[in-house]
Amino acid sequence: DAKTTQPPSMDCAEGRAANLPCNHSTISGNEYVYWYRQIHSQGPQYIIHGLKNNETNEMASLIITEDRKSSTLILPHATLRDTAVYYCIVSSDTGRRALTFGSGTRLQVQP
Amino acid sequence: DGGITQSPKYLFRKEGQNVTLSCEQNLNHDAMYWYRQDPGQGLRLIYYSQIVNDFQKGDIAEGYSVSREKKESFPLTVTSAQKNPTAFYLCASSRLGANEKLFFGSGTQLSVL
Numbered sequence: 001d002a003k004t005t006q007p008p009s010m011d012c013a014e015g016r017a018a019n020l021p022c023n024h025s026t027i028s029g030n031e032y033v034y035w036y037r038q039i040h041s042q043g044p045q046y047i048i049h050g051l052k053n054n055e056t057n058e059m060a061s062l063i064i065t066e067d068r069k070s071s072t073l074i075l076p077h078a079t080l081r082d083t084a085v086y087y088c089i090v091s092s093d094t095g096r097r098a099l100t101f102g103s104g105t106r107l108q109v110q111p
Numbered sequence: 112d113g114g115i116t117q118s119p120k121y122l123f124r125k126e127g128q129n130v131t132l133s134c135e136q137n138l139n140h141d142a143m144y145w146y147r148q149d150p151g152q153g154l155r156l157i158y159y160s161q162i163v164n165d166f167q168k169g170d171i172a173e174g175y176s177v178s179r180e181k182k183e184s185f186p187l188t189v190t191s192a193q194k195n196p197t198a199f200y201l202c203a204s205s206r207l208g209a210n211e212k213l214f215f216g217s218g219t220q221l222s223v224l
Contacts, residue, residue: 032210043115043201043215044154087153098144098169099213101154 004088009106012082018075020105022088025069031092033064034099035073037084044087044101047073078109114138117202117216123224124189124196132187132219134202140214141207143185147171148199148218157200160185161207189221197223 005023012018024033034049048055048062050071055062061074075082087104115136124130134143142161146154156169160179174193179185185204189196199220203213 034212036213041199041218041220043203043217044213045215046212049210049212098156098159100156100170101146103151103153 004090004102006086006088006102006105008103009108011108011110012075012078014080014109014111015077018078018082018107018109020073020075020086020088020107021070022073023070024088024090027068027090028092031090033062033068033071034089034091035060035062036087036089036099036101037082038087038104039081039084047086078107080109080111083107083109115202115204115214115216117200117219119219120217122219122221124221125224127191129188129190130196130221132189132200132202132221134185134187134216135183136185136204136214137183138204138214139182140204141182142205142211143179144203144205144213145169145175145177145185145187146201146203148201154201157187196221 032049032051035047036044038044047059050062064071085104085106087101089099118133144159145157148154155171157175158177160166166177166179176188199218201218202216205211205213
């Protein structure tokens, strides 16, 4: 699976959009981009995933660049409850299916 | 309610002791996973299973053992061979197939006395 690079931490003001970047320059054609988040001392929670098209659901939007070498997770109106560690994962979802979680980005939403 | 239940939430191990962490799911998922998380770090895969009576080693399987006798259950034993067992342990499950998302339990914090 391709490796991902994320900033270790970010701050965001409550009510503003949080834009979390992820680089995955070695991504291959059949690999998807997944985002999960982990609130302190809890299990990670799935947010969204995509292959090449932008995706949106009730939690967030995922913007993938045309060359697929990077992506951005957007939380449109961050709240204090969005404070968490956000993991960007790339996986082909074939063979061994278990996802590999790196260190992620610690997002702190400020009041 | 459907979900994954891990127990206990906190567990203490004495030197040389084996301990078993429980993971049960009622989501009818075929695949189950165990991850270890150290403070400030990401998750590392210990073992995973895609079918009853079969499981595969992950990246850090040494010092751990698992069983999958029932679809709903995937217990993890931390053996005395695991010299640094203090960590947060997370169990997850998913359906098989493309792009199936993982559902996680609330974790077990294991500490050594």
